[in-house]
Amino acid sequence: MARATAARLVTAVAEAQAARGGASVVLTGGRNGNALLAALAQAPGRDGVDWSRVDLWWGDERFLPDGDPDRNHTQAREAFLDAVPLDPARIHPMPASDGPHGHDAAAAAAAYAAELAAAADADGAGGGTPRLPVFDVLLLGLGPDTHVASLFPGHPAVREEERTVTGVLEAPKPPPTRISLTLPAIRSARQVWLLAAGEDKAEAAAGALAADDPFEVPAAGARGRERTVWILDEAAAARLPASARG
Numbered sequence: 020m021a022r023a024t025a026a027r028l029v030t031a032v033a034e035a036q037a038a039r040g041g042a043s044v045v046l047t048g049g050r051n052g053n054a055l056l057a058a059l060a061q062a063p064g065r066d067g068v069d070w071s072r073v074d075l076w077w078g079d080e081r082f083l084p085d086g087d088p089d090r091n092h093t094q095a096r097e098a099f100l101d102a103v104p105l106d107p108a109r110i111h112p113m114p115a116s117d118g119p120h121g122h123d124a125a126a127a128a129a130a131y132a133a134e135l136a137a138a139a140d141a142d143g144a145g146g147g148t149p150r151l152p153v154f155d156v157l158l159l160g161l162g163p164d165t166h167v168a169s170l171f172p173g174h175p176a177v178r179e180e181e182r183t184v185t186g187v188l189e190a191p192k193p194p195p196t197r198i199s200l201t202l203p204a205i206r207s208a209r210q211v212w213l214l215a216a217g218e219d220k221a222e223a224a225a226g227a228l229a230a231d232d233p234f235e236v237p238a239a240g241a242r243g244r245e246r247t248v249w250i251l252d253e254a255a256a257a258r259l260p261a262s263a264r265g
């Protein structure tokens with residue numbers, strides 16, 4: 020699944036570059052996101068992309084010191100970032116807890132929102148609401164509890180409608196302090212790809228596809244403007260109704 024998704028992502032990025040010159044991808048952490056990045060580093064078509072014209076953003080981050088092995092950015096660096104010729108100025112990790120905002124996750128989230136707004140202004144998308152650059156593909160790993168990014172079921176962060184980025188306190192999955200794009204920010208992306216591999220995602224995938232209340236099932240609120248793509252392996256698809264399995 021990771022290899023197939025990597026091939027699909029290479030195509031999507033190359034198409035965006037052909038159409039608009041650059042491409043913008045939002046990365047996810049977690050097992051499925053990291054497997055995808057490792058596959059992307061090895062993808063046969065990866066040299067068909069001009070990596071120096073790709074902006075990389077993050078959908079969420081564990082609010083830990085820079086270089087902490089549990090940070091999504093650290094894991095992405097190990098799996099992918101050092102393997103392709105990216106422009107360092109176009110890699111946009113979320114702030115770390117030892118940065119200028121200290122342990123203030125809300126201030127760190129506001130700083131990331133400002134960075135996104137500046138990028139929106141730079142690419143001419145700044146007049147819109149929310150103020151975000153155009154995301155060509157936004158990746159989300161589905162959590163076994165249906166969380167996406169760091170938006171957890173029943174957590175007030177899921178209901179955030181004004182901000183594009185929010186600090187998340189008391190997350191049920193460690194570490195408890197996180198930063199996350201909000202659902203309106205996620206829904207601004209052209210394409211949202213939800214990744215689910217493994218038996219422990221089967222219940223969540225079936226639940227998310229059937230649910231309509233994002234507060235209880237955050238993955239149900241993750242939609243792309245143009246396309247929403249669910250990418251599941253056989254184990255994660257095991258509980259879907261036969262009609263959805265094709």
Ligand SMILES: O=C1O[C@H](COP(=O)(O)O)[C@@H](O)[C@H](O)[C@H]1O
Nearest residue numbers: 047048049050051160161162168
């Ligand atoms: O903590 C996180 O979890 C989810 C899903 O992770 P997985 O290991 O169950 O696949 C991930 O999407 C998110 O980015 C991450 O911070």
